Amino acid sequence: MAALPSQPHYICQRYPRFHPEPPAPSIHRPPILDPEAVNWYWDTLAPTIAERAQAHSFFTKAQRTFLRSITRFREWPQSDVPEVAFVGRSNVGKSSLLNAIVGADLKAHGQREKAGGGKAGELARTSKHPGHTKTMNLYGIGTVAGGGVRIRPSRGGNEHEKIVGRQGLVIVDLPGYGEGSQTEWGIEIVKYLTQRKQLRRTFILVDAYAGLKDKDRSLMASLRLAGVPYQIILSKIDRIYLPASGVLSRVDGRKGARPIGSLPELQLKLHEIRADIQPRMGGGALGELLACSSEVRVNGRRFGIDAVRFAILQAVGWEFERGAGKRIYRVPTEKRPVNHKKMDA
Ligand SMILES: Nc1nc2c(ncn2[C@@H]2O[C@H](COP(=O)(O)OP(=O)(O)O)[C@@H](O)[C@H]2O)c(=O)[nH]1
Ligand SMILES: [Mg+2]
Numbered sequence: 001m002a003a004l005p006s007q008p009h010y011i012c013q014r015y016p017r018f019h020p021e022p023p024a025p026s027i028h029r030p031p032i033l034d035p036e037a038v039n040w041y042w043d044t045l046a047p048t049i050a051e052r053a054q055a056h057s058f059f060t061k062a063q064r065t066f067l068r069s070i071t072r073f074r075e076w077p078q079s080d081v082p083e084v085a086f087v088g089r090s091n092v093g094k095s096s097l098l099n100a101i102v103g104a105d106l107k108a109h110g111q112r113e114k115a116g117g118g119k120a121g122e123l124a125r126t127s128k129h130p131g132h133t134k135t136m137n138l139y140g141i142g143t144v145a146g147g148g149v150r151i152r153p154s155r156g157g158n159e160h161e162k163i164v165g166r167q168g169l170v171i172v173d174l175p176g177y178g179e180g181s182q183t184e185w186g187i188e189i190v191k192y193l194t195q196r197k198q199l200r201r202t203f204i205l206v207d208a209y210a211g212l213k214d215k216d217r218s219l220m221a222s223l224r225l226a227g228v229p230y231q232i233i234l235s236k237i238d239r240i241y242l243p244a245s246g247v248l249s250r251v252d253g254r255k256g257a258r259p260i261g262s263l264p265e266l267q268l269k270l271h272e273i274r275a276d277i278q279p280r281m282g283g284g285a286l287g288e289l290l291a292c293s294s295e296v297r298v299n300g301r302r303f304g305i306d307a308v309r310f311a312i313l314q315a316v317g318w319e320f321e322r323g324a325g326k327r328i329y330r331v332p333t334e335k336r337p338v339n340h341k342k343m344d345a
Helices: 008-014 049-061 094-101 182-195 214-226 263-277 305-315
Strands: 063-070 083-088 136-142 150-152 162-164 169-173 199-207 230-235 248-250 288-291 296-298 318-320 328-330
Touching: 049 305, 063 150, 083 094, 083 182, 094 169, 094 230, 094 305, 136 182, 169 305, 182 199, 182 214, 199 214, 199 305, 230 263, 230 305, 263 288, 288 305
Parallel strands: 083 169, 083 199, 199 230, 230 288
Antiparallel strands: 063 136, 136 169, 150 162, 248 296, 318 328
16 A cells, blocks of 8 residues: 555544544444444555445456366466455355455346356355355456456466456455364365465454354464465454444345444454454454445445455555545556565564
Protein backbone atom coordinates (compact mmCIF):
# COMPACT_ATOMS: atom_id res chain seq x y z
CA MET A 1 0.00 0.00 0.00
CA ALA A 2 1.27 3.47 -0.82
CA ALA A 3 2.86 5.39 2.03
CA LEU A 4 0.33 7.51 3.84
CA PRO A 5 0.80 10.38 6.23
CA SER A 6 1.21 8.98 9.70
CA GLN A 7 -0.29 11.82 11.74
CA PRO A 8 -2.88 10.39 14.06
CA HIS A 9 -5.39 13.06 13.14
CA TYR A 10 -5.32 11.93 9.53
CA ILE A 11 -6.19 8.37 10.47
CA CYS A 12 -8.84 9.55 12.89
CA GLN A 13 -10.45 11.69 10.24
CA ARG A 14 -10.50 9.01 7.65
CA TYR A 15 -11.32 6.06 9.86
CA PRO A 16 -13.35 7.49 12.67
CA ARG A 17 -14.94 4.19 13.57
CA PHE A 18 -11.75 2.26 14.37
CA HIS A 19 -10.30 2.65 17.81
CA PRO A 20 -6.81 1.83 19.02
CA GLU A 21 -8.40 -0.04 21.93
CA PRO A 22 -11.86 -1.56 21.81
CA PRO A 23 -14.41 0.57 23.57
CA ALA A 24 -15.86 -0.75 26.80
CA PRO A 25 -19.45 -1.87 26.29
CA SER A 26 -21.70 0.91 27.42
CA ILE A 27 -25.34 1.63 26.99
CA HIS A 28 -24.42 5.33 26.74
CA ARG A 29 -22.27 4.84 23.69
CA PRO A 30 -23.86 6.36 20.55
CA PRO A 31 -24.78 3.72 17.97
CA ILE A 32 -22.35 3.20 15.11
CA LEU A 33 -24.42 3.38 11.99
CA ASP A 34 -21.97 2.00 9.47
CA PRO A 35 -23.18 -1.59 9.21
CA GLU A 36 -19.74 -2.81 8.18
CA ALA A 37 -17.97 -1.69 11.36
CA VAL A 38 -17.18 -5.31 12.18
CA ASN A 39 -13.59 -5.37 10.99
CA TRP A 40 -10.53 -4.41 12.89
CA TYR A 41 -7.49 -2.88 11.22
CA TRP A 42 -4.71 -2.31 13.67
CA ASP A 43 -1.72 -2.63 11.30
CA THR A 44 -3.37 -1.75 8.00
CA LEU A 45 -5.82 0.88 6.81
CA ALA A 46 -9.49 0.14 6.36
CA PRO A 47 -10.76 0.53 2.81
CA THR A 48 -12.73 3.66 2.08
CA ILE A 49 -16.30 3.34 0.83
CA ALA A 50 -15.01 3.97 -2.71
CA GLU A 51 -12.36 1.25 -2.37
CA ARG A 52 -14.92 -1.24 -1.12
CA ALA A 53 -17.12 -0.35 -4.08
CA GLN A 54 -14.21 -0.89 -6.48
CA ALA A 55 -13.40 -4.25 -4.97
CA HIS A 56 -17.09 -5.22 -5.22
CA SER A 57 -17.19 -4.20 -8.85
CA PHE A 58 -14.01 -6.12 -9.74
CA PHE A 59 -15.26 -9.44 -8.37
CA THR A 60 -18.86 -9.22 -9.50
CA LYS A 61 -17.88 -8.28 -13.06
CA ALA A 62 -14.97 -10.71 -13.21
CA GLN A 63 -14.80 -13.70 -15.46
CA ARG A 64 -14.54 -16.67 -13.12
CA THR A 65 -13.61 -20.17 -14.07
CA PHE A 66 -13.19 -23.45 -12.27
CA LEU A 67 -9.65 -24.41 -13.32
CA ARG A 68 -8.82 -27.77 -11.75
CA SER A 69 -8.94 -30.04 -8.71
CA ILE A 70 -5.56 -31.10 -7.42
CA THR A 71 -4.56 -33.72 -4.86
CA ARG A 72 -0.75 -33.63 -4.95
CA PHE A 73 1.65 -30.73 -4.71
CA ARG A 74 3.61 -31.89 -7.74
CA GLU A 75 0.46 -31.68 -9.90
CA TRP A 76 0.34 -27.90 -9.57
CA PRO A 77 0.83 -26.15 -12.92
CA GLN A 78 3.35 -23.37 -13.23
CA SER A 79 1.73 -19.99 -13.05
CA ASP A 80 1.99 -16.33 -13.92
CA VAL A 81 -1.00 -15.49 -11.75
CA PRO A 82 -0.95 -14.68 -8.01
CA GLU A 83 -2.91 -16.96 -5.68
CA VAL A 84 -4.69 -16.73 -2.34
CA ALA A 85 -5.94 -19.76 -0.41
CA PHE A 86 -8.94 -20.35 1.88
CA VAL A 87 -8.31 -22.78 4.66
CA GLY A 88 -10.05 -23.70 7.90
CA ARG A 89 -11.96 -26.42 9.68
CA SER A 90 -14.52 -28.46 7.76
CA ASN A 91 -17.85 -26.68 7.44
CA VAL A 92 -16.50 -23.27 8.47
CA GLY A 93 -17.83 -21.73 5.25
CA LYS A 94 -14.85 -21.67 2.87
CA SER A 95 -16.73 -22.64 -0.28
CA SER A 96 -19.65 -20.37 0.64
CA LEU A 97 -17.26 -17.45 1.04
CA LEU A 98 -15.77 -18.13 -2.36
CA ASN A 99 -19.23 -18.09 -3.90
CA ALA A 100 -20.11 -14.92 -2.01
CA ILE A 101 -16.97 -13.15 -3.22
CA VAL A 102 -17.74 -13.73 -6.87
CA GLY A 103 -21.44 -13.07 -6.30
CA ALA A 104 -22.44 -16.61 -7.31
CA ASP A 105 -25.34 -17.18 -4.98
CA LEU A 106 -28.22 -19.55 -5.42
CA LYS A 107 -30.73 -16.94 -6.44
CA ALA A 108 -28.53 -14.90 -8.75
CA HIS A 109 -28.11 -17.60 -11.41
CA GLY A 110 -30.52 -20.13 -12.70
CA GLN A 111 -28.01 -22.71 -13.78
CA ARG A 112 -25.06 -24.78 -12.73
CA GLU A 113 -21.81 -23.10 -13.71
CA LYS A 114 -19.15 -25.14 -15.53
CA ALA A 115 -17.31 -28.06 -14.00
CA GLY A 116 -16.74 -27.78 -10.28
CA GLY A 117 -20.02 -26.00 -9.75
CA GLY A 118 -22.28 -27.23 -6.99
CA LYS A 119 -25.95 -26.42 -6.56
CA ALA A 120 -27.52 -24.23 -9.19
CA GLY A 121 -25.63 -20.95 -9.36
CA GLU A 122 -22.73 -21.92 -7.11
CA LEU A 123 -19.17 -21.79 -8.35
CA ALA A 124 -17.75 -23.88 -5.50
CA ARG A 125 -19.71 -26.75 -3.93
CA THR A 126 -21.04 -26.09 -0.47
CA SER A 127 -22.48 -28.67 1.89
CA LYS A 128 -24.03 -29.10 5.31
CA HIS A 129 -21.92 -32.21 5.73
CA PRO A 130 -18.36 -31.67 6.96
CA GLY A 131 -15.45 -32.78 4.81
CA HIS A 132 -17.18 -32.29 1.46
CA THR A 133 -14.19 -30.71 -0.31
CA LYS A 134 -11.48 -33.36 -0.54
CA THR A 135 -9.27 -31.80 -3.19
CA MET A 136 -7.52 -28.46 -3.61
CA ASN A 137 -9.85 -26.64 -6.00
CA LEU A 138 -8.55 -23.80 -8.13
CA TYR A 139 -10.78 -20.98 -9.35
CA GLY A 140 -9.53 -18.33 -11.77
CA ILE A 141 -10.85 -14.80 -11.37
CA GLY A 142 -9.92 -12.47 -14.21
CA THR A 143 -11.07 -9.42 -16.06
CA VAL A 144 -13.13 -9.91 -19.17
CA ALA A 145 -10.76 -7.54 -21.01
CA GLY A 146 -7.77 -9.63 -19.90
CA GLY A 147 -9.41 -12.82 -21.22
CA GLY A 148 -10.00 -14.35 -17.77
CA VAL A 149 -7.67 -16.85 -16.14
CA ARG A 150 -7.01 -20.24 -17.75
CA ILE A 151 -4.56 -23.11 -17.87
CA ARG A 152 -2.51 -22.87 -21.06
CA PRO A 153 -1.66 -26.39 -22.25
CA SER A 154 1.93 -27.56 -22.50
CA ARG A 155 3.62 -26.50 -25.74
CA GLY A 156 6.09 -29.37 -25.65
CA GLY A 157 9.80 -29.26 -24.83
CA ASN A 158 10.41 -27.15 -21.76
CA GLU A 159 7.11 -25.31 -22.08
CA HIS A 160 4.95 -26.85 -19.35
CA GLU A 161 1.30 -26.07 -18.90
CA LYS A 162 0.82 -22.80 -17.11
CA ILE A 163 -1.89 -20.77 -15.42
CA VAL A 164 -2.14 -17.48 -17.33
CA GLY A 165 -4.41 -14.46 -17.21
CA ARG A 166 -3.53 -10.80 -17.30
CA GLN A 167 -4.81 -8.88 -14.28
CA GLY A 168 -6.24 -12.00 -12.74
CA LEU A 169 -5.87 -14.07 -9.62
CA VAL A 170 -6.53 -17.61 -8.45
CA ILE A 171 -8.49 -18.50 -5.32
CA VAL A 172 -7.72 -21.95 -3.94
CA ASP A 173 -10.44 -23.66 -1.88
CA LEU A 174 -8.62 -26.16 0.35
CA PRO A 175 -10.08 -29.22 2.08
CA GLY A 176 -11.16 -28.56 5.66
CA TYR A 177 -9.31 -30.01 8.57
CA GLY A 178 -11.53 -32.11 10.77
CA GLU A 179 -10.85 -34.68 13.40
CA GLY A 180 -7.55 -36.08 12.13
CA SER A 181 -4.02 -34.82 12.72
CA GLN A 182 -2.36 -32.30 10.44
CA THR A 183 -0.53 -35.19 8.76
CA GLU A 184 -3.82 -36.94 8.04
CA TRP A 185 -5.36 -33.70 6.84
CA GLY A 186 -2.71 -33.45 4.25
CA ILE A 187 0.98 -33.31 3.87
CA GLU A 188 0.29 -32.18 0.31
CA ILE A 189 -1.71 -29.20 1.55
CA VAL A 190 0.97 -28.14 3.99
CA LYS A 191 3.48 -28.44 1.15
CA TYR A 192 1.28 -26.20 -0.96
CA LEU A 193 0.88 -23.61 1.80
CA THR A 194 4.55 -23.48 2.66
CA GLN A 195 6.23 -23.97 -0.73
CA ARG A 196 4.08 -22.47 -3.44
CA LYS A 197 5.75 -19.34 -4.77
CA GLN A 198 2.54 -17.94 -6.27
CA LEU A 199 0.68 -18.00 -2.96
CA ARG A 200 0.46 -14.44 -1.68
CA ARG A 201 -1.70 -14.89 1.41
CA THR A 202 -3.53 -17.68 3.21
CA PHE A 203 -6.88 -16.75 4.67
CA ILE A 204 -7.73 -18.87 7.69
CA LEU A 205 -11.49 -18.96 8.25
CA VAL A 206 -12.69 -19.29 11.80
CA ASP A 207 -16.34 -19.74 12.76
CA ALA A 208 -17.24 -16.54 14.65
CA TYR A 209 -19.51 -18.47 17.01
CA ALA A 210 -17.20 -21.42 17.71
CA GLY A 211 -14.03 -19.30 17.95
CA LEU A 212 -10.44 -20.49 17.53
CA LYS A 213 -9.79 -24.21 17.99
CA ASP A 214 -6.57 -26.15 18.56
CA LYS A 215 -6.43 -27.16 14.89
CA ASP A 216 -6.45 -23.48 13.90
CA ARG A 217 -3.72 -22.69 16.39
CA SER A 218 -1.61 -25.57 15.19
CA LEU A 219 -1.95 -24.44 11.55
CA MET A 220 -1.07 -20.87 12.53
CA ALA A 221 2.03 -22.14 14.31
CA SER A 222 3.13 -24.07 11.21
CA LEU A 223 2.60 -21.07 8.96
CA ARG A 224 4.41 -18.80 11.38
CA LEU A 225 7.34 -21.17 11.48
CA ALA A 226 7.47 -21.28 7.67
CA GLY A 227 7.14 -17.48 7.39
CA VAL A 228 3.96 -17.73 5.32
CA PRO A 229 1.69 -14.64 5.35
CA TYR A 230 -1.76 -15.38 6.71
CA GLN A 231 -4.84 -13.54 7.85
CA ILE A 232 -7.86 -14.54 9.93
CA ILE A 233 -11.44 -14.12 8.72
CA LEU A 234 -14.33 -14.76 11.09
CA SER A 235 -17.07 -16.49 9.10
CA LYS A 236 -20.80 -16.80 9.80
CA ILE A 237 -20.79 -13.51 11.71
CA ASP A 238 -24.59 -13.53 11.37
CA ARG A 239 -24.58 -16.13 14.17
CA ILE A 240 -23.28 -13.58 16.68
CA TYR A 241 -23.91 -10.10 15.32
CA LEU A 242 -26.21 -8.41 12.83
CA PRO A 243 -26.79 -4.66 13.04
CA ALA A 244 -30.16 -3.27 13.98
CA SER A 245 -29.49 -0.26 11.76
CA GLY A 246 -29.54 -2.18 8.47
CA VAL A 247 -32.15 -3.85 6.28
CA LEU A 248 -31.45 -7.57 6.65
CA SER A 249 -32.17 -10.39 4.23
CA ARG A 250 -30.84 -13.88 3.55
CA VAL A 251 -29.32 -14.59 0.14
CA ASP A 252 -31.29 -17.84 -0.19
CA GLY A 253 -34.56 -15.97 0.34
CA ARG A 254 -35.33 -17.81 3.58
CA LYS A 255 -36.54 -15.89 6.60
CA GLY A 256 -34.56 -15.57 9.80
CA ALA A 257 -32.20 -12.60 9.43
CA ARG A 258 -32.81 -10.42 12.46
CA PRO A 259 -30.56 -8.13 14.53
CA ILE A 260 -28.48 -9.97 17.09
CA GLY A 261 -25.67 -9.09 19.53
CA SER A 262 -24.07 -5.67 19.89
CA LEU A 263 -21.09 -3.98 18.35
CA PRO A 264 -19.21 -3.39 21.63
CA GLU A 265 -19.61 -7.09 22.46
CA LEU A 266 -18.27 -8.02 19.07
CA GLN A 267 -15.34 -5.65 19.38
CA LEU A 268 -14.40 -7.15 22.73
CA LYS A 269 -14.44 -10.57 21.11
CA LEU A 270 -12.13 -9.32 18.35
CA HIS A 271 -9.86 -7.91 21.00
CA GLU A 272 -9.60 -11.29 22.74
CA ILE A 273 -8.83 -13.06 19.48
CA ARG A 274 -6.01 -10.67 18.74
CA ALA A 275 -3.90 -12.02 21.58
CA ASP A 276 -4.21 -15.51 20.09
CA ILE A 277 -3.46 -14.67 16.48
CA GLN A 278 -0.67 -12.22 17.17
CA PRO A 279 1.39 -13.69 20.01
CA ARG A 280 4.01 -11.40 21.54
CA MET A 281 6.88 -13.42 20.13
CA GLY A 282 7.58 -14.70 16.65
CA GLY A 283 5.25 -12.74 14.36
CA GLY A 284 1.68 -13.76 13.69
CA ALA A 285 -1.33 -13.10 11.53
CA LEU A 286 -1.65 -9.90 9.54
CA GLY A 287 -2.95 -7.18 11.86
CA GLU A 288 -6.29 -7.05 10.18
CA LEU A 289 -9.22 -9.09 11.43
CA LEU A 290 -12.23 -9.36 9.15
CA ALA A 291 -15.68 -10.71 9.91
CA CYS A 292 -18.31 -11.55 7.34
CA SER A 293 -21.40 -13.47 6.44
CA SER A 294 -21.82 -15.24 3.13
CA GLU A 295 -25.51 -15.78 3.72
CA VAL A 296 -26.96 -12.55 5.09
CA ARG A 297 -27.22 -9.24 3.31
CA VAL A 298 -27.24 -5.92 5.12
CA ASN A 299 -28.69 -3.10 3.05
CA GLY A 300 -28.50 -5.28 -0.05
CA ARG A 301 -24.82 -6.30 0.30
CA ARG A 302 -23.50 -9.52 1.83
CA PHE A 303 -22.27 -8.50 5.23
CA GLY A 304 -18.54 -7.74 5.32
CA ILE A 305 -17.79 -9.35 1.95
CA ASP A 306 -16.54 -6.18 0.24
CA ALA A 307 -13.87 -5.82 2.92
CA VAL A 308 -12.78 -9.42 2.23
CA ARG A 309 -12.70 -8.67 -1.50
CA PHE A 310 -10.54 -5.63 -0.81
CA ALA A 311 -8.16 -7.68 1.36
CA ILE A 312 -7.77 -10.28 -1.40
CA LEU A 313 -6.93 -7.62 -3.98
CA GLN A 314 -4.42 -6.08 -1.60
CA ALA A 315 -2.89 -9.50 -1.01
CA VAL A 316 -2.31 -10.08 -4.71
CA GLY A 317 -0.77 -6.66 -5.18
CA TRP A 318 -3.50 -4.41 -6.46
CA GLU A 319 -3.25 -0.79 -5.51
CA PHE A 320 -6.22 1.52 -5.43
CA GLU A 321 -6.15 5.03 -6.78
CA ARG A 322 -7.54 7.46 -4.28
CA GLY A 323 -10.74 9.34 -4.99
CA ALA A 324 -14.26 8.33 -5.88
CA GLY A 325 -14.83 6.85 -9.31
CA LYS A 326 -11.12 6.15 -9.96
CA ARG A 327 -10.26 2.82 -11.47
CA ILE A 328 -8.23 0.15 -9.72
CA TYR A 329 -4.93 -0.81 -11.26
CA ARG A 330 -2.25 -3.32 -10.61
CA VAL A 331 1.17 -2.43 -9.29
CA PRO A 332 4.24 -3.61 -11.26
CA THR A 333 5.45 -7.13 -10.51
CA GLU A 334 8.55 -6.10 -8.60
CA LYS A 335 6.46 -4.17 -6.08
CA ARG A 336 4.16 -7.08 -5.31
CA PRO A 337 4.55 -8.84 -1.97
CA VAL A 338 6.11 -12.28 -2.20
CA ASN A 339 5.65 -15.36 -0.12
CA HIS A 340 8.23 -16.69 2.33
CA LYS A 341 8.85 -13.28 3.85
CA LYS A 342 8.40 -12.77 7.56
CA MET A 343 5.14 -11.01 8.30
CA ASP A 344 5.06 -7.61 9.88
CA ALA A 345 4.23 -8.45 13.46
N1 LIG B 1 -25.30 -18.87 9.12
C1 LIG B 1 -24.38 -19.02 8.16
N2 LIG B 1 -24.14 -20.24 7.63
C2 LIG B 1 -23.18 -20.36 6.68
C3 LIG B 1 -22.42 -19.24 6.25
N3 LIG B 1 -21.52 -19.66 5.31
C4 LIG B 1 -21.73 -20.99 5.17
N4 LIG B 1 -22.72 -21.43 5.99
C5 LIG B 1 -23.23 -22.80 6.08
O1 LIG B 1 -22.22 -23.65 6.60
C6 LIG B 1 -22.25 -24.91 5.95
C7 LIG B 1 -20.88 -25.25 5.39
O2 LIG B 1 -20.54 -24.33 4.38
P1 LIG B 1 -19.39 -24.65 3.32
O3 LIG B 1 -19.17 -23.39 2.56
O4 LIG B 1 -19.69 -25.87 2.52
O5 LIG B 1 -18.16 -24.94 4.30
P2 LIG B 1 -16.69 -25.53 3.98
O6 LIG B 1 -16.73 -26.96 4.37
O7 LIG B 1 -15.76 -24.76 4.86
O8 LIG B 1 -16.44 -25.28 2.52
C8 LIG B 1 -23.34 -24.83 4.88
O9 LIG B 1 -24.51 -25.45 5.40
C9 LIG B 1 -23.56 -23.35 4.70
O10 LIG B 1 -24.90 -23.06 4.35
C10 LIG B 1 -22.71 -17.94 6.81
O11 LIG B 1 -22.11 -16.91 6.50
N5 LIG B 1 -23.69 -17.91 7.77
MG1 LIG C 1 -15.93 -26.64 0.99
